[in-house]
Amino acid sequence: MTPTLLGRWQSRLFVLATAGLLWTLLLTPLLPVGFATTRETYAGTFAAIGVTAAVGLVLWEPLYQFLQQFRWEKDWPAMFTLLEGIPEGVVVFFLLRDVLGFDVRATPFLIHFGTTWLVVFLCLHGPLRVVSVRWRFRAGRLL
Amino acid sequence: MSTTDETRVSAPPARPVWDDRTPDLPDQLQRTPVWTDELVAASGIPVVDVPFVTVGGGMGSFTMVDVLRIAGVPTNQVKVLTNLRHPWENYAYLTGVSQLPPHYRIRSDASSMPDNLWGFPSYAARRAFHSRSVSGFIAPLWNVLTENVLTDYWTPLAGEVFEGMRREADRIGYWDCVAHGQARMVRKRAAGGYFTVFTTQGARKQRIIYRSAYVHLAVGWPSIRFLPDMQQFRSQHGNGYRFVNAYEPHEQVYDDLVARPGTVVLRGGGIAASAIIHRLLNDREKLGAQTRIVHVLRTYVEGPHGPSRFMRRRGKNGWAHQGFNWPKASWGGQLKMRMERLEGEERKRLWETLEGTTTPYRKGWQKQLAAARRDGVYTTVAGVIDRVDRVGDGRLGVVYRDTKGGGLRSLDADFLVDATGLIGDLRSHRLLNDLVEVTGVDRNVLGRLDVSPGFEVRSARSGSGRMFAAGAITEGAYYAPADSLLGVQYASLRTADQLAEMGFGKRIGSGRSIAQWWRFMRGVTP
């Protein structure tokens, strides 16, 4: 991808709000969460999506965009997008557990966050261009 | 492959096949810049009405027709005027002679797909799913995942591109739109729209005038570049055997060098130069040729270079390295956005920063080059060729100015291959020359056609008629990679969007896009 900051923001929000939410909706009841109620689990997974979106907007995307400036091609290779999931996941996990006070466990979180990240990653590298033919020529902007 | 340095260039004459057996156009038409229907009728030339005409019939016309079909335009509303048998003919010819035949990798990424507006699934995915082995499935996908980080960019083979285009052409009914021949000129119509004068191909040449609301120009490069020293050498010594251009057939060079040892001087630092060196070194390895290569580079690149920490390009051993002809973000990233916002001198400066002759860094090529350098088979010199003489046995005496030391030096060679590129001078193309001289269209900061960010030739508006252009003739406007596969596709999309606003075809919004993509995937007509 060759995004601008605006494109990064829009793409992140759009894909999380569509494919990310849909995937979460389907996956959450299947997570190994022991005795937690479905309601509690959904609260946790939806919060994870929300926090991923929010932290991405204010912290990660501006940081990535800054780092991109050191690249002559002004591109953002696919592998970077995939690997971003690691630091982002760690931050989201601790924010949820230690700051926002959710009762999140490592294993279900890992399954949910990891697979959602993969879904988002795949959407960004193909299907999104079907939804908007202009997306790839507009630096990731949808609007 | 582009150049702004047009003062040194003199163009070969326009291709000779034109109109020579048909009487020239009536004087009355030639002299009148804007034609009325009556004037045209009086000439007796048959007139054919069609809303949209695209001149060229190469890659740019193909993507244009493809996008229009996806936008819902029927085939009988579009005419392609071309001297090519199929849209990739000229591309295949130029890449072939410059040593990038169909089974070689081209220089664009997995989703630069003239046959697929969405670029998804990409060539890499296509290759993966056609493979019969697990490693054949994983390799291309792993490569696109790690490209430009752990691996070089994944690039398709030329043959894969042609094959995909053939399939798409069949799907959209492209062949029904084509008329074979030569477009002679485009003139404005007094009541709006345009007239395009066309001479059909074949034994009986016939002249036809197409009357259309819209004209799209995708005529490619006006001509290949013959530098003055080459022209002079040829006119003095009368043959093109030893001093050749990379973009004309020159197999004799390779044949001769396999038959006997020799030295080749190569000029130019782009992908054609890389491909030619690769061929020469392969001939050494596989056919036992004893060739020595001297590579003359006008700008010898010592290392990473650029105006600032944030604009620095890789380079080494004389070459500038970059994945594609332009930095990746020129197609649809921040560099594209920036170019669109700039005017005049500022835009020209950005063009100059981004362009420059580069070649991709491919590990295989680098290894081969390093070995050849070690063996003394391949040497680079920083210099500009000053003149070429004929010495004993018909060999060449190449005199060059050393750009480091400044002095003149000479070396003897068996062959000189000029791989410095093609030229974009509008005047060397008859139809474009007519547009500039008679219709008076504006030129941009690099002297090519001045088009809007949406690729409209703004100064050629004719009532409710619109003229658009794509490809090399628009370089210098608002889109750097205009002359690339993805670039001509982008131009087509922008053009189709404006046409849709005027009621020709429908806008490709999300709904249409998804529905059409599904039709594409199933291989049914748009």
Ligand SMILES: Cc1cc2nc3c(=O)[nH]c(=O)nc-3n(C[C@H](O)[C@H](O)[C@H](O)COP(=O)(O)OP(=O)(O)OC[C@H]3O[C@@H](n4cnc5c(N)ncnc54)[C@H](O)[C@@H]3O)c2cc1C
């Ligand atoms: C050696 C080489 C390698 C390249 N490699 C790549 C690559 O790897 N990736 C990439 O993205 N791009 C590549 N390009 C660029 C790419 O080929 C061009 O961007 C693309 O072909 C442009 O399409 P076009 O329609 O403008 O021109 P063309 O495909 O050349 O078609 C224009 C055609 O119009 C016809 N024509 C001209 N005037 C008239 C007339 N008056 N009447 C009728 N017909 C006319 C001519 O026959 C001409 O062939 C390469 C170019 C070259 C030369």
